[in-house]
Amino acid sequence: MSFDAINDYRKTFPSxxxxxxxxPDPGVRAMLNHLDKAGIPTAFDRFDAQKPHCSFGLAGTCCRICNMGPCRITEKSPKGVCGADAHVIVARNILRWVAAGVAAHGARGREVLLTLKKAASGELALPLLGPEKVLATAKAFGIYQEDKTVAELAEQLADLLLEDMSRAVPATHRTIIAMAPPERVETWSKLDIIPISSYHEVFEALHRTGTGTDGDWENLMKQLLRCGLAFSWNSVVGPSIAADCLYGPPKRSQIETNFASLKKEYVNIALHGHSPVLPSALVQASRDQELVELAKAQGAAGIRLYGICCSGLSSLYRYGEVHPLSNSLGAELIMGTGALDTWVADLQDIYPAIMDVAACFHTKVITTSDSCRLPGAIHMAFDHQHSNMNQTLDQAKEIVRLAISNYPARQKENVYIPEVSLEAEVGFSVENITQAFGSLDELAALIKSGKIKGIVNLVGCNNPKVVYEQAILQVADILLANDIIVLTNGCASFPLLKLGYCSQKALAKAGPGLNEVLGARNLPPVWHMGECLDNARASGLFRALADKSGQPLKHMPVAFASPEWSNEKGVGAALSFRLMGLNSYHCIQAPVQGSDKVSDFFAKDTQDLLGSVMVVLPDPKGLGQKIVEDLEQRRNQLGWDSK
Structure with missing residues (x-):
């Protein structure tokens, strides 16, 4: 992409x-106007203030790795001080992004794995609510023994998952061998990209991209693929297994969402971040009758929990008592209602700016991870060694008490809640989808027949480079109208939850085949699968349907789309699905356009290597139509009917 094209691209960023x-959300519109009148800036104001964005940064051709620069690539200076050209600089930058994504999901995943190990060993007084998951996974890993208890198997499983995450001495990657499709394992082995462990591949990525080390862009891309597999299997799949072992599988349930689910008369606690460990304890603490009575003694009707980003979603589909309000980009809008008594922030996608908004209200922000501190917040966290995890429930009760004590400080004149709410269904999983259709053979047969044309995992974060939450809905509209089921999780799922897509009423948006199939089974057209870690559920469903269809996954009419992606984890998530042989679709450009070689690697070359490519179209409607066309092409290549 030329700098003229980049300049044209940045002109498309909305104000x-x-x-x-x-x-598309009238509640978001109302809150933006409300905060504007109150003089409280949000991410959207700060985004405007950053314009025009740096062309070199957008192209990925700015290098800040050493202190001889920063260097930027131009016609006048085609190489940095060290001699690195645009291809090497772009490759190093995007590899560091993917490595950061591995570390991000991996760090929160490690906390879940440690919790499973401690609970299984008896160090934590925490029941294992997913014994079936323990047994099924133990059998998949080949460690099941009848004379071992569920707890013993769970501890052994935790050790194996932790070993795959942290191994230094090369050995068999147990998770990949046990869980990945054999065809994919063979492909990855031939490419020599099976990771040693997450820790090692991140270590290696930072080493390779250091000053004067790897100067071959193709070799850097090979390391990027290794990091992509580490992201998928160590940072996502492993912790997802552990969470289901600990807290049990998802349960389908109807919930209320959006601003008006926020009730003034309750002690209100927001759960913001990504780790399920403390939020699960907060759900338990909020049920404590002594604490409920304490809240009522302060004049409240009770205690109510709300979800911001993924911590709330992980609790929501297991307990049904956490009302989803917003993704991370809209968190300041929720804080701006003035109706939250405490805001519990654990880690990731917690913007420092929430403290600026909290300062305008009575809300107390509590940080609960050593990895994520905010100046001015109350810090009540697991320590760096996680040695105080056995105090999790006590910590949760203390947080609830703090919220109760802060409730009387709420000022009625500062509370503004847009009257917008809807019902939504959440908690879909491979297991309960199988139950809904009687068997996955039936679902696979419906896809083959053409009544269902395919399935798309529509996920990702949000990005102010497009109109907030609009792209997600526009893509969903086109997919549903063309009889394509939509799976969703994480930040992208919030507009689908808030605006009715996760309800059976949304079948009005579906094509005739989808309407017939899902209407007969009382299913919505968008299946909410949980937090962003639950991309593992989507890939699990895709793999199961491929097995039932007798086809390699790379030939199936399924895909991954993250129209509004914005951070390093988003790169890793898309890469995870491309490594499985599935295309990824986006409205936001990756910062690789400064190198035609790296850009072509993502958009073309991986077709031969992996059977998949990255597709970027800024127009969401055009992107949706491209997905439909590509899935139709896959169907034609399989010889499947398209009624």
Whole structure:
């Protein structure tokens, strides 16, 4: 992409005013106007203030790795001080992004794995609510023995998952061998990209991209693929297994969502972040009758929990008592209602700016991870060694008490809640989808027949480079109208939850085949699978349907889409699905356009290597149509009917 093209691209970034005019959620519009009048800035104001964005940064051709620079690539200076050209600089930058994504999901995943190990060993007084998951996974890993208890198997499983995450001495990657499709394992082995462990591949990625080390862009891309597999199997699949062993599988349930689910008369606690460990304890603490009575003694009707980003979603589909309000980009809008008594922030996608908004209200922000501190917040966290995990429930009760004590400080004149809410269904999993259809053979047969044309995992974070939450809905509209089921999780799922897509009423948006199939089974057209870690559920469903269809996954009419992706984890998530042979679709450009070689690697070359490519179209409607066309092409290549 030329710098003229990059300049044209950045001109498409919407202003805050355009977001106010075009965002699909009337509650978001109302809150933006409300905070604007109150003089409280949000991410949308700060995004406007950053314009025009740096062309070199957008192209990925700015290098800050050493202190001889920073270097930027131009016609006048085609190489950095060290001699690295645009291809090497772009490759190093995107590899560091993927390595950061491995570390991000891996760090929170490690906390879940440690919790499983401690609970199984008896160090934590925490029951294993997913014994079936323990047994099924133990059998998949080949460690099941009848004379071992569920707890013993769970501890052994935790050790294996932790070993795959942290191994230094090369050995068999047990998770990949046990869980990945054999065809994919063979492909990855031939490419020599099976990781040693997450820790090692991140270690190696930072080493390779250091000053004067790897100067071959193709070799850097090979390491990127290794990191992609580490992201998928160590940072996502392993912790997802552990969470289901600990807290049990998802349960389908109807919940209330959006701003008006926020009730003034309750002690209100927001759960923001990504780790399920403390939020699960907070759900338990909020049920404590002594604490409920204490809240009522302060004049409240009770205690109510709300979800921001993924911590709330992971609790929601297991307990049904956490009302989803917003993704990370809209967190300041929720804080701006003035109706939250405490805001519990664990880790990741917690913008420092929430402290600025909290300062305008009575809300107390509590940070609960050593990895994530905010100046001015109350810090009540697991220590760096996680040695105080046995105090989790006590910590949760203390947080609830703090919220109760802060409730009387709420000022009625500062509370503003847009009257927008809807019912939504959540908690879909491979297991309960199988139950809904009687068997996965039936679902596979419906896909083959053409009544269902395919399935797309529509996920990702949000990005102010497009109109907030609009792209997700526009893509979903086109997919549903073309009889394609939509799976969703994480930040992208919030507009689908808030605006009715996870309800059976949304079948009005579906094509005739999808309407017939899902209507007969009382299913919505968008299946909410949970937090962003639950991409593992989507890939698990895709793999199961491929097995039932007798086809390699790379030939199936399924895909991954993250229209509004914005961070390092988003790169890793897309890469995870491309490594499985599935295309990824986006409205936001990756910062690789400064190198035609690296850009072509993502958009073309991986077709031969992996059977999949990255597709970027800024227009969401065009992106949706491209997905439909590509899935139709896959169906034609399989010889499947398209009624």
């Amino acid at each position: 805050k005013q355009k977001v106010i005019e075009q965002t």
